[in-house]
Every structure is written in C-alpha cells, then in structure tokens.
Amino acid sequence: MKPEVRCVLHEPSNTFSYVVWDPVSRRAAIIDAALDYDPHSGRSGTDTAQKLVDIIEAEGLEVEWILETHAHADHMMAIPFLRSHFDAPTAIGEHITGVQERLVWLFNLGADFPADGRQFDRLFADGDTFSVGELPARVIYTPGHTSDHITYVIGDAVFVGDTLFMPDAGTARCDFPAGDARQLYRSIQHLLNELPADYRVFVLHDYGTENRGLAWETTVGEQIRDNIHVGQGASEDDFVAKREARDATLPMPVLILPAVQVNIRAGHFPAPEDNGLRYLKIPVDEFRAHWQLPASANRSA
Template structure:
C-alpha cells in the first residue's frame, strides 16, 4: 500500500470515528513514573475487546530483580471492566523500559505484535550483544508483525498501522478509531520530539515520519508513550492533538524545515546520555519481552558491552 493511500485510509477512519461515537475507543492510560512510560488499554465499548499498548515490567538496575506491580494494575483494570484482550502491541523495541507483554499474555491472552522492521533491530542488536546463533533474527518471538498501512480490528473498532521510522527503524503508530498511539516519535508540544541517535535511528526519517503523522486530521487525538514534564510544567501529560502539535511543538511545528530539524536533533542528541535501562531493555525487548535463556546454572544474564555504544 502506498504511503498516500495508507494516510488517506487512516484519515477516513478518523473522520468516521469523529462522526460516530460508536467507532471511538475507550482509553485508559497507566503512567509508570520510574520510566516515564504510559501503558494504554484501548477497548471497544460495544464488545469489550481490548488492546494493551507498550506495557512495562518493573526492573531494578541495582539488583537485576524483576517484578510486575505496574502490569498488575493493568490486569486489575482489565478484569474489573470485564475486557477481553486480543492484542498486546509494542510501538517499537523500547530502550528505556522492559515490556511486560509475555506476563500479560499469560494472564490475559491476546496476540503479541510489533512492526515487521523489528527484524532490522534484532540484526543490529543481536550483533552488538553477541547473541549467538540461538537468537532468531526473524521476528518469530512475536505472534504478528505489522506492515505499513495494514488494517486490524479491536472488536468493532477499526485500526491501521503506520510505519514511522527515525527513532528506531521499527517504530510504528497505531490508529484506532480517532486516536493515534504514536510511541516515541513525538512528545508533548512543550517537550518536542524523540532522539534519533540509537543504532538504526535517523533524524531525517524521524522528521518525515512526524510530518506524516501531522498530516492526519487536526482533531486526531495523539497518545504519547512518554512524558518528562517540560520546564515550567508541573503535571505529567500524554494526550494532545495533531492541531496542537502543528501549532506548538517546540521542535517540529509548522514552518520548521527538514534541514532545520535535522540540525537541531543531531546537535541535541550529542548532549544526551544513554537511557539508564538501555542495556537490559533492548536485550529483553528484541526477544518479545522475554529474558535471555538461562545459562547452565539456571540464571538469566544481561550483557553489558564495554566501549561499544
């Protein structure tokens, strides 16, 4: 499907949802302050079918211990509202938190899905972490790999997947009814946009992906994967609109050229430290949220490449 056709289909879907409340999803956001991540439960009020987007497994970097307090809040919400989970969706292989998708799948069911370019990410990081021949680099750790423009359903709700690379090669945005879940492409207007300096990232691709998203109808609700409270703002926030982003985003509002954005993003990224959890997060998330296979002593290990990143 061409980019223009995918966008046209997404825009038509959003317009239908705007005119028919029955085509709009019910959305609950769960903010994890330790990683500044928002997990979403998106459900169809007509059928109670639901998707969970970008879940979080709790991880203590000082001890290597894992727990599921954040995910259990999601489970409680799903069970309290009698929802049936049909999708567990990752917008990309996160570098700042570990997915809880396998745990949620065991408890709630649903298909685990990500964009098809996860294969490119697996190849890059499989080499970086010397994962060996036992680590499959074909996306088989996931139940479904979305392609650009692919349609899907959550109950009676329409959904469209859009490929939005730049932050990583595999980033996807998911349009459900009149809402877009945009992962790490863009943040609240006062904070700007995602970095593009991870392996496989590209500032020029990121600009093009963001402008693609911002060509959706003005009223499209955008739900973000992170918020860090920009200076001068006291509260966390993670919902905005296409119109607000086009008018106010400090990095990429209307009038900012591609070259200007690339120069800004490249310069800014050089000042940023790597995320605290990048080493455990990437190693686990390219495996679909599963820890590396235990070694002969029964313990799983996270590798730390020295002087390689």
Template sequence: MSPSTCVQAFFDTGTSTVSYVLSDRATRRAAVIDSVLDYDFKSGHTHTGSADRILAYLGEQGLTVDWILETHAHADHLSAARYLKERVGGRIAIGEHIRQVQQIFKTIYNLEREFLPDGSQFDHLFTEGEVFRVGQLEVQAMLVPGHTPADMAYRVDGMVFVGDTLFMPDVGTARADFPGGSAHILYRSIRRLLALPPETVMYVCHDYPPKTRTAQWQTSVAEQRIGNIHVHDGIDEATFVAMRTARDATLDVPTLILPSIQVNVRAGQLPPPEANGVRYLKIPLNALPVRDPAV
C-alpha cells in the same frame, strides 16, 4: 471517538512511560499498548507492579485481550508483553522492521545462536498500512521510523498512538541517534503524522514534564503543528535535522538501554536460563557510542 471506544492510560513514574488499554465497550475486547516490566537496576530484580495494574483493570472491566502491541523495541523500559500474555492471552505484535533492530542488537550483544533475527519471537509483524481489529474497532498500523527503524503508530477512531516519535508539544520529539535511527527519516515520519486531520487525538508513550506542570499524554495534531518546540509548522527538514543532531549529541545514553533492548527484541521474554538455572542480562562493554563528558 465513538461511544464504544475507550482508552485508559497508566503512567509509570519510574520510566516516565505511558501504557494504554484500548478497548471496545460493545464487545469487551481490548489491546494493551507499550506495557512495562519493572526493573531495579541496582539489584537486577524484575517486578510486575506496573503490569499488575493493567491486569487489575482488565479484570475489573471484564475485558478480553486480543492484542499486546509494541510501538517499537524500547530503550528505556523492559516490556511486560510476555508476562501479560501468559496471564490474559493476546497476540504480541510489532512492526515488521523489528528484524533489522534484532540483527543490529544480536551483533552488539553477541546473542546466543538460537536467537534468530527473523521476528519469530513475536506473534505478528505488522506491515505498513495493515488493518486489524480490536473487537469492532478498526486499527491501522502506520510505519513511522526514524527514532528506530521499526517504530509503528496505531491509528483508530480519530486517535493515534504515536509511541516515542512525538512527545507533548512542550517536550518535542524523539532522539534519532540510536543504532539504525535517522533524523531525516524521523522528520518525514513526523510530517506524515502531522498530516492527519487536525482534530486527531495523539497519545504519546512518554512525558518528561517541565516543573510547571504534571505529566500529560494526550494532545492533538493541531496542537502539535502549532506548538511543538522541535517540529511545529514552518520548521523544514534541514532545520530539524540540525537541531536534532546537535541535541542528540548532548544526551546521555538511557539508563536502561542495555538491559531493556535485549529483552524487548525477544518480545518481552527474558534471556534463556543458563546451566545453573539463572537468567543473565549481558552488558557489552564499550560497544555503544557515548557522549564525551568533556563536551
């Protein structure tokens, strides 16, 4: 990593999400990656404490935001992308296959006719291999589907932000049982990431640490290839798919999946207000597959 490159992490304890500010010290330009809008499931209230920590850091460092990046449409937290853009600007961006995710969930939620599954809610949709800049930093967008069809990683200056595709080595890999997910495709995306130079620094989007350690979010390609409990070197695709499929069958649906995705496919915009001026999140009943509690 060059002296001009700076990465600041923000860990949200409520959702175990790591957001990042990537900045170029030379130009004071920045990108925010995977921001969090706090949501209280019991009361239905949103809060901005996590995003405000990022705003405070941007102000303290005198940074101008060029990009507000999403690695995918998250199922475990609401995005604060729209809230941040309204305050500091920047272009909200995600991978172009968000259109597929939008189409899937427009049907599940029966979203309003005006919601178009064409990606237009975002300011920019990245294509595979597309290069963009944060100040003088050159960033490459990498398509890494499997967890969802639209997952992107962002590679810059000897680092890669991998979203949910990989976790810390002792935690493993993302689930692949969401609509449009595929354990086969996830394995191939992971192997593509692990083919990067061994010294490449990896920043993960979540950490669910065992009791023996505190939360962490920085690892490397070499560490993943040696020690990832799900996909270290020597694990072939068939073995991984069998493990991932069996494990996913035991996992509960994420607590915030239903409120979060209907916001995140809108680039962090809350649903439009209804005639009484109130915005509503929809809960489709019996629409998502769930684990059999008897299993």
C-alpha cells in the same frame, strides 16, 4: 469511532502504557506495557503491569491484542506477564528483524538466535489493518527514533510511541541504533498531514515542565500548531540541526543495554544457563552510538 483509553505510568522511565477498547464490544488492546526492573539489584517486578490487568478486569474487557510500537531502550516489555493473564496475540513492526540482527552481533547471541521476529505473533507492515472489537485500526510506519518504529491508529486515537512528545516537549531523540532525524521529521509530517486535526494523540513519554505536571494526551491539530520542534511549518533542515544538537547532549537511558536484550525476545529474559540462573550481557568498551553491524556479521551471507 471513539475508543475508550486509559493509561498507566511506569514511573522509573516516565512511560505511559495504554489500554484502549471498543465501548460497545468491550474488546481491548494493550499498548507498550512496561515491566519493572531494578538495574542495581537485577530484580524484575510486575506491579506496574498489574495495574493494566486491574483496569481490564474492572472494566470487564476482553483483550484482543498486546501491541508494541518498537523495541524500547528505556524499559522492558511486560508481554510474558500479560500473556499469563490473556490469550491474545502480540505484535510489533516488521523491521524488528533489523534490530535483532544488529543486537545479535553486539551481544554475541549466536547463530541460533532467530532474528526473524518469530518471538512475536504478528509483524505489522506499513498500512496493515486490524480491528479492536468493532474499531478499525491501522499501522503507519514511523521510523526515525528507531528503524522499527510504528504508530497505531485505533478509531480516532493515535498511539505515537516515541515519535512525538507533548507539543511543549517536541519530539523523540534519534541517536539510537539506525535512528535518523531526517526520517523522524518525514514520519511526523506524514502523520500530521494524513490524520484529521481532531484525532487524539497519546504519547509514550512525558517528563513535565516548569509550568505543568505530567501529560499524555494531545491532538493532531495541537501538534501542528504548537509542537516546538515541528510545528508552524518548521523546515526539515532546521529540525535536523536542532534534533542532532540536542541528542548530542543526552546520556543513554539507564536500562538501554539490558532492555534491548529482553525486548528483542518479546519481553523474555535469556534462557537459564547450566547453573539455573539467567544473565544479561554488558559489552565492555564497545558501546557504540549506532552499533553498526559489520559486514563480517552478516549471517545471511
């Protein structure tokens, strides 16, 4: 079955958020909705997320799901704003709990912070199924960019998050906490080998090239044939060497430290302190590429 798909661009992070719906029942899901946030002023906004609301209202859709592919490092989730408009459950992959555990330690959030994923209504495991209207949907666990990353297959539409980019841009970076280039290669191979060549692939980010503007849709077959990192039978070792060399040159996203604090809370900012203000923390001189959780921080011990 072929769903309708519309996207909205969050320009500061070059993020594409999606509305996908069953054209018969008019029931819909929202995927990877971005909140506006200015790191210079600390101000948040909902102009980009409002465009998703506008699409839903203009098309007369009923929202059944608010979905996330992973705990993004380059933008904040707009879940609270969307929940103020739509009474729909939220979902993310079950491995969000590992991300929460690491970041509870990094930001010293305290033993009372619930690192069990309860901030979301459902935690998806690999192979879980659900529906959007009459459209069959399933979850594929695709770690590598991050340890919690999942892909949604809804009808013939594949929402790969930060796994694949457009074929001429390759793949996502793997140097975030618990990222792993070998895992990413294997996740991508699993996707490309399992899904039909004509399935549509919708990417989370695109930055354009010298030869084209922004793009957000490709196909499984085009990825197999043309992806500059994994296409044409590229080997795992070659991919890992190229990916790790490229990642070593990349700066961290501007919003990574504030974004992950918000996203492990399902898009909520920390609670106000006793002066009524909310704060985000910046660890000084302790930024680590992999943010390893020390044994002493294991709260289950």
